[in-house]
Amino acid sequence: MTGPAAPALLGVRHHGPGSARAVRAALDQRRPGAVLIEGPPEADPLVHLAADPGMRPPVALLAHVPEDPGRAAFWPFADFSPEWTALRWALDHGVPVRFIDLPVTHTLALRDPDREPGPEGSGARSAPEADPLAALAAAAGHDDPELWWEDAVEHRRGGGPAGGDALAPFEALAEAMTELRAGYGEGNRGGRDEGGHGIRDALREAHMRLKLREARREFGDGIAAVCGAWHVPALAEKRTVAEDRQALKGLPKVKAEISWVPWTHRRLARRSGYGAGIDSPGWYAHLFHAPDRPVERWLTEVARLLREEDFPVSSAHVIEAVRLADTLAALRGRPLAGLTETTDAARAVMCDGSDVPLALVRERLVVGDALGEIPDESPATPLQRDLTRLQRTLRLKPEAAERDCELDLRKDTDAARSRLLHRLRLLGVDWGEPVRSRGGLGTFRETWRLRWEPELSVRVAEAAAWGTTVEGAATAKAESRAVAAPALADLTSLAERCLLAGLPDALPTVMRVLADRAALDTDVAHLAKALPALVRSVRYGDVRRTDATALGEVAAGLAERVFVGLPAACAGLDTDAAAEMRGHLDAVHQAVGLLAETGRARTPVPHGTEGAAPGRVPEGGPGPVLPGGTGTGTGADRDRQERWAGVLRVLAEREGLPGEIRGRAARLLLDDRRLTEDRAARLMGRALSAGTEPAGAAAWIEGFLGDGSAGGMLLVHDESLLALVDAWLVGVPPAAFTAVLPLLRRTFSAYxxxxxxxxxxxxxxxxxxxxxxxxxxxxxxxxxxxxxxxxxxxxxxxxxxxxxxxxxxxDPGGDGSDGxxxxxxxxxxxxxxxxxxxxxxxxxxxxxxxxxxxxxxxxxxxxxxxxxxxxxxxxxxxxxxxxxxxxxxxxxxxxxxxxxxxxxxxxxxxxxxxxxxxxxx
Structure with missing residues (x-):
C-alpha cells in the first residue's frame, strides 16, 4: 500500500479471529469498490450463496475432476476466517467480490494423482521451510510463536487501535513479511521444499497480480485484496504483465467442477493434517463470537459440559476458575487469559487435577464438532441431491459428532434407514459403521455408529459415476463387483450385502455369478466358508420381508456339496488345518440349523401337532421332535438335517481323522440330542484309550469340550465323562503330559x-x-x-x-431346623x-x-x-x-x-x- 489511492493489501493468517475482526474494521474504514479474496476464480458464480440463510459455516469449496473424482481439493472457510468475513462484508454492502488465486483447472492438474484429496489455496500452508511466525516471535523475545501470535493478534478485542488507523496493523505486518522474504529469499525455498510449494507459490502470486491489475482497470484503485500475509510483498512487487503471463504459459489443464460442501471444525484442526490448520477451532470460534468477557463465557461452557457428563461442577467452581485464569495470565505477562490459562484453571478447580475430564473438554469444546450447512440451491451432483433428499425424508441428519443410532427393522422408517446406510457402504461412503446392538439379540435390531466427515463428499462425487440415485448407483456397483469377485466367499458376502441394502435388481446378476462359481469350485473349505454368509442372507431376507427364495435354493445346493465332500476333506490335516476345518464345521452346523429355522418360519405348523411332546429316537433313526429344535420344519429341512447328522457320525467314528474334528463332531451330535450320553462316553473312551497318542487324545478333548463354559458344564453334569477324562489324565506318562498340557490349559481357560x-x-x-x-x-x-x-x-x-x-x-412339619x-x-x-x-x-x-x-x-x-x-x-x-x-x-x-x-x-x-x-x- 503506497497511499490512499493504492489497493489495500490485507495480509492475514488463515482462520484467525483477530485477523477476521481486523479485516472487518479495515473494510469498514476503507469502503473499497471491490473485494478480492485468495481463492479459486471458478467459484465466482457461487459467491452469492454465502449470503443465503441456509449457508452456515464451516463450509468449503470442493473442486474435483469429473472423470477422476478422487482428484479433488478443498478451500475451507469458518465464520472466524478473514476470507469469509471479507466475503460476507462485500455481499452485505453490495460490493463486487472476486477470487484471484490460481484456477482449479491448473491446481488439480499440478496435483499428484496419487495424493489424497486435501485443502488447497487458502487452506494450503504457503510459507518457507522456516516458520515466519517463529522468526517474528524470536525477534519479539518470545520462544513460542503460537502464543506470541495469539497475544499480538488473535486476542485483540478490537479490530484495530482504539481511535487509530485500522490499516496500520496490516502495514506493519506487510513490512515484517517483506523483511522475512528478503531474509529467507526465493532461492532458499524455490522448488526445494516438499511438494514444490515454492514453485507453486510463484505461480499463484503471478496469477494474483494479473487479477489485481484486471480489478484495478475495472473498479479503479479503491479495492481491497485479502490474502495470506506471506503473499503481500509479492503482490506489491513491480512485475510486468509479460513476466507474469510468461510464468503461467503452458500450465497443464484439466476439466474441473466446483461446489460448496459442509465442513467441520475437526477438519480445521492442524492434527487432521490440514497444513493451514489451527490447534483449537472451537476456542477461536468462541473468541470471535464472544469478544466481551471471553474467559467467563468459556469457563461457563466448560462447566455446562462437565455437568452434562455428571461431574459435580457448581457456579462457585466457575468463579474460582475465572479468578485463577486471570491470575495465571497476569503472572505469565499475557494481555488476556488464553486457552492455556483457562485449561489449567479448569483442571485445577473443576477436574480435581485430572486430565480425563479435560480430554472431553478438548474434544467437544476446544476442537468442537460443528458441521456446516449449505443451501439447496448450491450446485451438486444428482447423486448428492438424491442423498440429501433421502437424509431429509428419513430424518437422518449428518452430524460431525459421533453417535450411535438404534434401528428396529420392523419399522418402515428404520428399515429404510438401514437400507440407505448399507447402500452407501457398498458405494464406499462409510457414513455409518455397524456395531453390536446393545438393545437385544433379535435379528430385527441394528446399531450404527454415525459420523459425517467432509471427505465423504468426495466419495459421493466418486460414486456418482455409478448412477444418479443411491439405489441405482449401489445396484450398478454391486453388479460390477460380482463379475470381478475373486473368490466364492466374496460372492456370498456380496449377496448378503445386497439383501441388507435392499437391491433386488442386483441379486439376479450376483446369483448367476454365484451359481456358476459354486459349480466350478471343488474346494470344500471354500464352500464351507461361503455357506454361512449365504444362509444369513436367506435369514435376513426373511427378516426384511424380501424374497430370498433363489438364495435359499443356492444355499441348499451348496450345503449338499459340503455334505458330500467334507469327510474326505478332513483326512490328512495337520494341527493348524484341523483347527481351521473345525471352525468351518461349526459354521456349517450353525448354517444348517439356521436354514431349518427359516423353513419353520415360512411353514405353518400342521393342525394337531402344536402340543406334540418332545421325544428322543434311537441313534441313527429319524430326528427327534423338539419344540423349536432342529428336528422340526419342512420335509426338506428335516432330510437335510438328517444327512448332516449322518456326516457328523461319519466324522465322529472314522479312524484316521484329526482328533479335534472327531471330538467336535461327537459334541455337535450330543448337543443336538442325536447322540446318547452312553454312546458319547464310549466314543470318548475309545479316543482316550491307551493305544491313542496323548497329543491326539488331547486334541479330541479340545474338540469335544472346547466350547466355552458349555463344555465345562457338560463335565459338571456328566460324572461318567468327567471320570473318563480324569482317568485318562492320570494314566498319561509324565513326559507326554508336558507336551499336552498347553492344549489342555487352552481348553479349560475358556470356562x-x-x-x-x-x-x-x-x-x-x-x-x-x-x-x-x-x-x-x-x-x-x-x-x-x-x-x-x-x-x-x-x-x-x-x-x-x-x-x-x-x-x-x-414348613408345618418342621421346626425350622433339622438339628x-x-x-x-x-x-x-x-x-x-x-x-x-x-x-x-x-x-x-x-x-x-x-x-x-x-x-x-x-x-x-x-x-x-x-x-x-x-x-x-x-x-x-x-x-x-x-x-x-x-x-x-x-x-x-x-x-x-x-x-x-x-x-x-x-x-x-x-x-x-x-x-x-x-x-x-
Whole structure:
C-alpha cells in the first residue's frame, strides 16, 4: 500500500479471529469498490450463496475432476476466517467480490494423482521451510510463536487501535513479511521444499497480480485484496504483465467442477493434517463470537459440559476458575487469559487435577464438532441431491459428532434407514459403521455408529459415476463387483450385502455369478466358508420381508456339496488345518440349523401337532421332535438335517481323522440330542484309550469340550465323562503330559471361573469308582460340587429371610431346623505325581484368567463366598451356600470353624490321587 489511492493489501493468517475482526474494521474504514479474496476464480458464480440463510459455516469449496473424482481439493472457510468475513462484508454492502488465486483447472492438474484429496489455496500452508511466525516471535523475545501470535493478534478485542488507523496493523505486518522474504529469499525455498510449494507459490502470486491489475482497470484503485500475509510483498512487487503471463504459459489443464460442501471444525484442526490448520477451532470460534468477557463465557461452557457428563461442577467452581485464569495470565505477562490459562484453571478447580475430564473438554469444546450447512440451491451432483433428499425424508441428519443410532427393522422408517446406510457402504461412503446392538439379540435390531466427515463428499462425487440415485448407483456397483469377485466367499458376502441394502435388481446378476462359481469350485473349505454368509442372507431376507427364495435354493445346493465332500476333506490335516476345518464345521452346523429355522418360519405348523411332546429316537433313526429344535420344519429341512447328522457320525467314528474334528463332531451330535450320553462316553473312551497318542487324545478333548463354559458344564453334569477324562489324565506318562498340557490349559481357560471351581471340587472329591473316590456319607449329606459334611444348620439360617421375601410360612412339619451337625470328614489323596494332571490343567487355566477370587484366610483358601456367580451356579440344581469348609494344604476338608491356625497357603488342592492348585485363582 503506497497511499490512499493504492489497493489495500490485507495480509492475514488463515482462520484467525483477530485477523477476521481486523479485516472487518479495515473494510469498514476503507469502503473499497471491490473485494478480492485468495481463492479459486471458478467459484465466482457461487459467491452469492454465502449470503443465503441456509449457508452456515464451516463450509468449503470442493473442486474435483469429473472423470477422476478422487482428484479433488478443498478451500475451507469458518465464520472466524478473514476470507469469509471479507466475503460476507462485500455481499452485505453490495460490493463486487472476486477470487484471484490460481484456477482449479491448473491446481488439480499440478496435483499428484496419487495424493489424497486435501485443502488447497487458502487452506494450503504457503510459507518457507522456516516458520515466519517463529522468526517474528524470536525477534519479539518470545520462544513460542503460537502464543506470541495469539497475544499480538488473535486476542485483540478490537479490530484495530482504539481511535487509530485500522490499516496500520496490516502495514506493519506487510513490512515484517517483506523483511522475512528478503531474509529467507526465493532461492532458499524455490522448488526445494516438499511438494514444490515454492514453485507453486510463484505461480499463484503471478496469477494474483494479473487479477489485481484486471480489478484495478475495472473498479479503479479503491479495492481491497485479502490474502495470506506471506503473499503481500509479492503482490506489491513491480512485475510486468509479460513476466507474469510468461510464468503461467503452458500450465497443464484439466476439466474441473466446483461446489460448496459442509465442513467441520475437526477438519480445521492442524492434527487432521490440514497444513493451514489451527490447534483449537472451537476456542477461536468462541473468541470471535464472544469478544466481551471471553474467559467467563468459556469457563461457563466448560462447566455446562462437565455437568452434562455428571461431574459435580457448581457456579462457585466457575468463579474460582475465572479468578485463577486471570491470575495465571497476569503472572505469565499475557494481555488476556488464553486457552492455556483457562485449561489449567479448569483442571485445577473443576477436574480435581485430572486430565480425563479435560480430554472431553478438548474434544467437544476446544476442537468442537460443528458441521456446516449449505443451501439447496448450491450446485451438486444428482447423486448428492438424491442423498440429501433421502437424509431429509428419513430424518437422518449428518452430524460431525459421533453417535450411535438404534434401528428396529420392523419399522418402515428404520428399515429404510438401514437400507440407505448399507447402500452407501457398498458405494464406499462409510457414513455409518455397524456395531453390536446393545438393545437385544433379535435379528430385527441394528446399531450404527454415525459420523459425517467432509471427505465423504468426495466419495459421493466418486460414486456418482455409478448412477444418479443411491439405489441405482449401489445396484450398478454391486453388479460390477460380482463379475470381478475373486473368490466364492466374496460372492456370498456380496449377496448378503445386497439383501441388507435392499437391491433386488442386483441379486439376479450376483446369483448367476454365484451359481456358476459354486459349480466350478471343488474346494470344500471354500464352500464351507461361503455357506454361512449365504444362509444369513436367506435369514435376513426373511427378516426384511424380501424374497430370498433363489438364495435359499443356492444355499441348499451348496450345503449338499459340503455334505458330500467334507469327510474326505478332513483326512490328512495337520494341527493348524484341523483347527481351521473345525471352525468351518461349526459354521456349517450353525448354517444348517439356521436354514431349518427359516423353513419353520415360512411353514405353518400342521393342525394337531402344536402340543406334540418332545421325544428322543434311537441313534441313527429319524430326528427327534423338539419344540423349536432342529428336528422340526419342512420335509426338506428335516432330510437335510438328517444327512448332516449322518456326516457328523461319519466324522465322529472314522479312524484316521484329526482328533479335534472327531471330538467336535461327537459334541455337535450330543448337543443336538442325536447322540446318547452312553454312546458319547464310549466314543470318548475309545479316543482316550491307551493305544491313542496323548497329543491326539488331547486334541479330541479340545474338540469335544472346547466350547466355552458349555463344555465345562457338560463335565459338571456328566460324572461318567468327567471320570473318563480324569482317568485318562492320570494314566498319561509324565513326559507326554508336558507336551499336552498347553492344549489342555487352552481348553479349560475358556470356562467361566465358577465352572472351573466346580470341576476342581468334583475332582478333589474323586469320581465314583475312580482313584481318590470316597463312599457317600450316610443320610444324604453329600452335596455334589461341595465338600462333605455340609453344615445344614448354617444353611438353614437363611430360611426365615427367604420365607419373609417369598411370603410363605415355614414348613408345618418342621421346626425350622433339622438339628443335624455338619460332618468334618476329610478326603486325602494317597496318589503320586500322576494325579497332578487335571489339577495342573485347571490351575493353568485359572492362572491365564488372571483372577484370584478366593480369599486367603490364615493361610487357607476361603471357598465359601468366593463370588456371586458361584452362589447361583450350583450343580444338579443345588445352590452353593456359605457353609463350605476350608481346605488345607493336603486337601483335608474341615468345618468352617475348624481352619488350622498358621497353615501355609495351599499350593494345590487334593484331586483324584494328587493335588490341584487353588482353583479360586
Amino acid at each position: 467361566e471361573p465358577g465352572v472351573r471351581r466346580t470341576l476342581g471340587e468334583l475332582v478333589r472329591r474323586g469320581s465314583p469308582g475312580g482313584p481318590g473316590s470316597r463312599p457317600p456319607l450316610p443320610g444324604g449329606q453329600d452335596t455334589r460340587g461341595f465338600g462333605p459334611g455340609l453344615d445344614e444348620e448354617r444353611a438353614a439360617a437363611v430360611l426365615p429371610t427367604l420365607h419373609a421375601l417369598l411370603g410363605t410360612g415355614p 443335624r451337625e455338619g460332618s468334618g470328614g476329610s478326603a486325602r489323596s494317597d496318589g503320586g505325581c500322576d494325579g497332578h494332571a487335571l489339577a495342573t490343567a485347571l490351575d493353568g487355566a485359572d492362572r491365564a484368567d488372571g483372577a484370584d477370587r478366593a480369599d486367603r484366610v490364615d493361610g487357607t483358601y476361603e471357598m465359601a463366598g468366593a463370588e456371586e456367580k458361584d452362589r447361583t451356579a450350583g450343580v444338579d440344581g443345588t445352590s452353593r451356600t456359605a457353609g463350605v469348609g476350608r481346605t488345607d494344604r493336603t486337601g483335608s476338608t474341615t468345618g468352617p470353624d475348624q481352619a488350622e491356625e498358621g497353615a501355609a497357603p495351599p499350593a494345590v488342592l487334593a484331586t483324584t490321587g494328587a493335588a490341584i492348585e487353588g482353583t479360586g485363582r
